[in-house]
Amino acid sequence: MNIHVNANTLKYVSLLTLTLQNAILGLSMRYARTRPGDIFLSSTAVLMAEFVKLITCLVLVFNEEGKDAQRFVRSLHRTIIANPVDTLKVCVPSLVYIVQNNLLYVSASHLDAATYQVTYQLKILTTAMFAVVILRRKLFNTQWGALVLLVLGIVLVQLAQTDGGSGVGGATGNAISTAASATLTSAEAPAQNRMLGLWAALGACFLSGFAGIYFEKILKGAEISVWMRNVQLSLLSIPFGLLTCFVNDASRIYNFGFFHGYDVFVWYLVLLQAGGGLIVAVVVKYADNILKGFATSLAIIISCIASIYIFNFNLTLQFSAGAMLVIASIFLYGYDPSRANAKPIPHSDPGAGDEEKLLPRV
Numbered sequence: 001m002n003i004h005v006n007a008n009t010l011k012y013v014s015l016l017t018l019t020l021q022n023a024i025l026g027l028s029m030r031y032a033r034t035r036p037g038d039i040f041l042s043s044t045a046v047l048m049a050e051f052v053k054l055i056t057c058l059v060l061v062f063n064e065e066g067k068d069a070q071r072f073v074r075s076l077h078r079t080i081i082a083n084p085v086d087t088l089k090v091c092v093p094s095l096v097y098i099v100q101n102n103l104l105y106v107s108a109s110h111l112d113a114a115t116y117q118v119t120y121q122l123k124i125l126t127t128a129m130f131a132v133v134i135l136r137r138k139l140f141n142t143q144w145g146a147l148v149l150l151v152l153g154i155v156l157v158q159l160a161q162t163d164g165g166s167g168v169g170g171a172t173g174n175a176i177s178t179a180a181s182a183t184l185t186s187a188e189a190p191a192q193n194r195m196l197g198l199w200a201a202l203g204a205c206f207l208s209g210f211a212g213i214y215f216e217k218i219l220k221g222a223e224i225s226v227w228m229r230n231v232q233l234s235l236l237s238i239p240f241g242l243l244t245c246f247v248n249d250a251s252r253i254y255n256f257g258f259f260h261g262y263d264v265f266v267w268y269l270v271l272l273q274a275g276g277g278l279i280v281a282v283v284v285k286y287a288d289n290i291l292k293g294f295a296t297s298l299a300i301i302i303s304c305i306a307s308i309y310i311f312n313f314n315l316t317l318q319f320s321a322g323a324m325l326v327i328a329s330i331f332l333y334g335y336d337p338s339r340a341n342a343k344p345i346p347h348s349d350p351g352a353g354d355e356e357k358l359l360p361r362v
Contacts, residue, residue, distance in 0.1 A: 015295055021276045022299030026117045027306055028269050029108035034311070040261030041249050042105035045270055046098060047241035052274035054234035060227040079228050080235065087232055089218045093211040094236035098244055100207040101273070103200045110197025112313050114323075117303040118157045119201045121296070121326050124333060125150055126209025134213050146332035149325050156322030158198060230278070293334045297327040 033039070065071040080087050108116055125147050131137040139147075219229065245253060252260075300323055307313035 017279060018292065018295035019298045019302070021272075021279060022296055023117070023302040023306070025272055025276055026108065026120070026299075026303055027113045027310070028265075028272060029105065030111075030113040030116065030307075031310065032266060032269050033105065033109040035265075038261035040259075040266050041245070041252060042109075043102060043241070043245045043249050044253070044258055045266065045273070046101045046105070047238065047245055048270045049101070049274040050098075050234050050237045050241050052271060053278065054231065054238065056274065056278060057227045057230040057234060061225070061231060064225060064227060075228070076231070079224060080232060086218075086224075087236070090229070090232045091236050093215045094233050095240045096207045096211040096214075097233065098237050098240045100204045100211065102244060102248075103204040103207070106200035107197045107204060110192045110194060111201060112161075112307055112311055114300075114304040114307040114313055114315070114319070115157060115161055116197070116201060117300050118323050118326050119154055119198065120205060121150065121300075121330065122154055122202065122205040123208040123212075124330070126205050127212050128209075128333075130209045130213040134217060140335075140337060142335055142337060143333050146329040146335075149329035149332065153322045153325030153327075153329060156325065157319055158322075160316050160318035160322060161194065293331045296330050300327060 033042075061075065062069075062072045065075050104120075107120075111119065128139060128143065128147060132139065215229075245258075304313070304315060304319075304323065308315055
């Protein structure tokens with residue numbers, strides 16, 4: 001009885017965590033890039049998130065090794081130093097994730113939080129595409145139909161925003177920072193460029209799909225924990241992040257400083273970005289595809305409602321229809337007809353075989 005109660009509790013905690021992580025990150029990124037005052041450099045925030053992630057994963061690996069310092073050091077040496085070929089495999093997703101996270105900041109700077117949240121669901125399509133091409137996965141007919149609905153929904157959302165103007169209040173729309181702004185104050189930053197935000201979101205979706213599937217491919221057959229893999233990822237991401245900072249923002253870092261514009265909220269955003277993915281990695285095993293669909297759908301709804309009050313977002317009927325199509329596609333993509341029609345069979349790891357077929361894990 002207690003096991004059943006605990007399992008249900010973990011599922012609902014997973015639902016709450018996934019929902020809040022999905023919704024709050026997009027809203028926080030948008031607010032951080034549109035609020036009055038000095039604008040921080042997004043490239044530095046991405047780099048600091050990698051440092052936080054590295055430290056967190058090192059602590060988790062240390063815990064996995066029984067809090068034994070010698071075992072911890074030997075494990076790091078054996079996995080990273082003594083196995084350079086395996087470590088180099090992680091270079092590709094490390095670079096991709098750095099570029100992707102920088103693109104997400106560009107997108108959040110130019111798209112309102114609701115449009116950003118809906119458009120970013122296109123990563124389902126790109127992940128499915130790479131799963132078919134790289135992993136030779138076969139999708140159900142319902143999943144292909146879900147992908148069509150997804151594209152139609154996102155097209156409706158984008159057309160609604162094009163037809164309806166900026167969808168944000170004047171003060172917000174005129175005080176948007178960009179990744180390439182010449183000055184670092186919101187009052188002098190150029191007006192938002194919705195097309196740039198859209199292309200940045202599409203690029204981030206494409207990179208997210210590729211990196212996720214590539215990462216899954218190199219994880220298969222390797223006896224390395226998720227936390228150790230993330231240590232490898234962060235270690236290799238940090239040099240790429242430094243390169244990005246000084247290629248894009250060298251003059252501004254020299255003139256204003258690396259931590260220009262940082263305050264408590266920016267550090268909160270750095271922690272949220274670093275910890276969000278790690279939290280999801282932990283809780284996602286307790287949440288089935290239906291719960292994950294609920295979490296993503298609730299996050300879209302929360303983003304839309306919060307955007308109305310925080311950013312003066314104009315919610316139109318066309319936008320609502322597009323968002324509903326995207327939400328429907330999320331549930332349809334997670335639906336497994338073979339599982340629905342099959343009789344339950346006792347198994348030591350229930351649903352593990354079916355779960356492997358359902359990528360991307362929404």
